[in-house]
Amino acid sequence: MLEQFANDVSKGLSYSPKKISSKYFYNKEGDMIFQEIMAMNEYYPTDCEYEILRTYNQDMLEYFYENKKEFDFIELGAGDGKKTKILLKHFVDQKVNFSYYPIDISCYAVNNLKKDIGFILPKLKVKRINREYLEGLEEINSLSKNRKVILFLGSNIGNMTYDEGVLFLKSISLKMKKNDFLLIGFDLQKDPLTILNAYNDKQGITARFNLNLLSRINKDLGGDFNVNQFYHYPVYDPHIGEAKSYIVSKVSQDVHVSKLDKTFHFKEGEVIYTEISKKYSIQMIENMSKEAGFEIKNNFIDKRQYFTNSLWIKT
Ligand SMILES: C[S@@+](CC[C@H](N)C(=O)[O-])C[C@H]1O[C@@H](n2cnc3c(N)ncnc32)[C@H](O)[C@@H]1O
Numbered sequence: 313m314l315e316q317f318a319n320d321v322s323k324g325l326s327y328s329p330k331k332i333s334s335k336y337f338y339n340k341e342g343d344m345i346f347q348e349i350m351a352m353n354e355y356y357p358t359d360c361e362y363e364i365l366r367t368y369n370q371d372m373l374e375y376f377y378e379n380k381k382e383f384d385f386i387e388l389g390a391g392d393g394k395k396t397k398i399l400l401k402h403f404v405d406q407k408v409n410f411s412y413y414p415i416d417i418s419c420y421a422v423n424n425l426k427k428d429i430g431f432i433l434p435k436l437k438v439k440r441i442n443r444e445y446l447e448g449l450e451e452i453n454s455l456s457k458n459r460k461v462i463l464f465l466g467s468n469i470g471n472m473t474y475d476e477g478v479l480f481l482k483s484i485s486l487k488m489k490k491n492d493f494l495l496i497g498f499d500l501q502k503d504p505l506t507i508l509n510a511y512n513d514k515q516g517i518t519a520r521f522n523l524n525l526l527s528r529i530n531k532d533l534g535g536d537f538n539v540n541q542f543y544h545y546p547v548y549d550p551h552i553g554e555a556k557s558y559i560v561s562k563v564s565q566d567v568h569v570s571k572l573d574k575t576f577h578f579k580e581g582e583v584i585y586t587e588i589s590k591k592y593s594i595q596m597i598e599n600m601s602k603e604a605g606f607e608i609k610n611n612f613i614d615k616r617q618y619f620t621n622s623l624w625i626k627t
Pocket of ligand 1 (some may be wrong): 335338346388389390391392393394395415416417418421427443444445464465466468
């Protein structure tokens with residue numbers, strides 16, 4: 313994984329404009345800062361998803377367990393699984409026969425999650441998968457033939473453009489069988505300031521999260537970024553429903569990364585593009601499900617209509 317990070321940073325800082333994938337936010341520090349983000353008032357998606365999962369956990373179960381057959385409950389990018397635990401606990405209380413497979417590229421995330429679930433739900437069968445999404449699904453396919461119920465919560469899908477999202481979901485679909493389920497979180501289009509504030513909190517938590525990418529390069533790849541010489545710059549374009557985050561160089565400067573044996577020049581005001589958070593309309597979600605080979609069974613939506621957990625079945 314370190315080799316891939318090194319290659320991606322080397323390529324990304326050589327592009328014009330410079331670019332590093334948001335998947336590299338999540339090292340140990342990044343995981344911890346993301347937990348602070350989820351607890352922020354401005355970061356509404358977490359509350360919305362809590363509300364949806366609490367309100368509709370039984371309705372969801374009725375889809376997943378309609379034939380009372382054991383299923384595999386697979387989570388892509390599980391993180392700390394805080395919201396998922398609402399469903400896990402409900403299913404265990406209902407004596408449902410299922411196994412939980414959290415997939416995450418962050419080994420801290422999957423290790424902590426497994427430990428945590430061991431305490432609160434000791435009887436639940438959990439197998440942690442420390443891999444990229446698709447590799448993780450491949451591994452699970454070699455272990456089990458049960459019906460799959462795949463979770464993709466927290467608007468991780470928003471970290472892709474619409475077209476990238478369709479391609480990604482098509483490749484997920486290839487690893488599924490007919491009638492397997494996919495439950496995806498989509499952040500819905502809404503008041504632009506509400507959206508922007510979620511990436512631009514006054515306490516500076518989202519700024520720390522974004523800039524931690526530079527600290528990670530320093531730590532893992534021997535970079536000499538002076539993090540104070542950069543700032544976090546988020547924008548939201550309501551026309552296309554895209555929030556984007558950038559890191560901006562405050563001055564003209566050179567940064568050397570010893571493990572890459574390379575020096576990168578930054579002009580004053582030059583940016584690194586680090587994250588897209590795409591916002592959806594219900595119509596776009598319908599189009600996307602069809603293009604990717606699924607049918608929507610239900611859109612579970614919170615009271616404010618900020619967010620949906622959309623339940624799809626593979627056709
Ligand atoms: C924004 S957090 C969301 C966590 C959780 N799903 C939630 O809703 O709270 C994204 C998680 O996905 C993981 N992740 C990001 N890209 C990944 C990839 N390509 N393969 C596997 N995990 C990934 C990160 O390590 C992180 O734990």
